[in-house]
Amino acid sequence: MLEVSHLRKVYGSEETGNVAVGDLSFVVGEKEFVCILGSSGCGKTTMLRCLSGLAPATSGQILVEGNPVDGPPEDLAYVFQDYSRSLLPWMTVERNVSFPLRYKGMSKQEAKSATADALDAVGLGDRTKAFPWQLSGGMQQRVAIARALAYRPRVLLMDEPFASVDAQTRSDLEDLLLGIWERYAVTILFVTHDIDEAVYLADRVLVLKAPATVTTVAEVDLPRPRDQITTKALPEFARLRSELLSALRH
């Protein structure tokens, strides 16, 4: 699980600098799916950089599975928004998924089976020898997700992962992700600016306002397994959507 308490991040000095994250506290429980909803510029990306250990926090504490974050944690994997730049063009799909595993201490055999499992889970078991640039955008993001899964994280951070694919691919990827979440039993923190996406995926939605402070928390009690058509037709879905929309506006 993931615990954030009084996280603050200032670029530059405390007096004159740019406050990207003000005072952020939240908890994502074991195997919970939490979406963070915020418009662009609200500090989502800075928050994720702190959570993933890529940038040091100015103050406050982050715990991943009980361990304080002071560098990239072993139990956490980060899926970047920009999949085409996050995948390495000189490696095949298979290599892109497997190259981090050795550094986590997996044996060659373990790495191989983790890679094959993860690529199967995202439906790309037959494209292992392709290069990422030979695949469509949706497939590339699936490779990036497979890389995160093969790393066997307890917590998965996702930064607007479906923001740059078309609507049809997007809903397919959302369903794929829900399936993976069940199968791999991971804790997911998913950042998005799309209200429908947040409500459809999450157990709980947090609304973030600049400088990255939680202003609203919405519990999503929609039944699972969810379905793109029937779930989105439920009155509860519409209620949550308008609640979150007004929360975003005010």
Place this chain on the structure above:
Amino acid sequence: MRVAEKVTTAPSPQPGTGPVAGRSREGSLRRRALDWVPRLLGIAAILVVLEVCSRTGVLPRESFPPVSEIYGSLLGLVGDPGLWVEIGRTMRGWAVGLLLAAVLAVPLGMLLGASRRAFQMSRLVIEFLRPVPSVALIPLAVLVFGVGQDMKVFLVAFACFWPILFQSIYGVQDVDPVARDTARSYGLPPLARFARIILPSAAPYIATGLRISSAIALILALTAELVVGAPGLGRAIVVSQVSGSITQMYALILATGLLGWLLNTVFIAVERRLLRWHPSHREVAL
């Protein structure tokens, strides 16, 4: 930040070899073959004009022998081991100098590209040394190294050092920050990040630096031979000229041209193979 104009990473696009979506390989091969027809016609036209000018006396024949005779002389030289000895001497200067430059410039360039402070500290020194034309160092080189192979290697290495250095700096500075972050977020230690991310990212830049330097190396090797008289093709050209074998002189000049063309072709072919993932070498587009 950047101290000099950036040299393109990609070799100039060759018509017919770019990404041709939905076309078969044979189709693109046939297009490539067709592209050669106008090129060959152009070359043939120039050769015929030169031949005619020389034969009719439009160009003075003693300074401009007919092309057919030049080619005949070159064919004769190809069977003569003497030519290959000279080519070997030139190529040794080329190879040792280029290798020396690469061994020094690639690590240094990568260091300067990675460290802002090192880059700023060395910037003025580099800006001062880089514009010095290598040929201006010939007297110094002769003084220190004599008139033999060492002098040639020094000149080649000095001239080749700069393009490789700058391409290495740019290559490291141009590593995608998202790729860096990805490697860091997956816990790759610094050495692994260097080998897996930085080196492959910089490779296309370094390859371009090497290819440019290969041409420069040939020029400098020949200059050392022509001007100072170090043994090699360059000196053979001077000897032919002095002894009045003008046709042979042209044949040797032609040989140097072919050598330069061959080296460039080899470099491009190797780049294509090793860097087939790079956007400038990809054969398929979606």
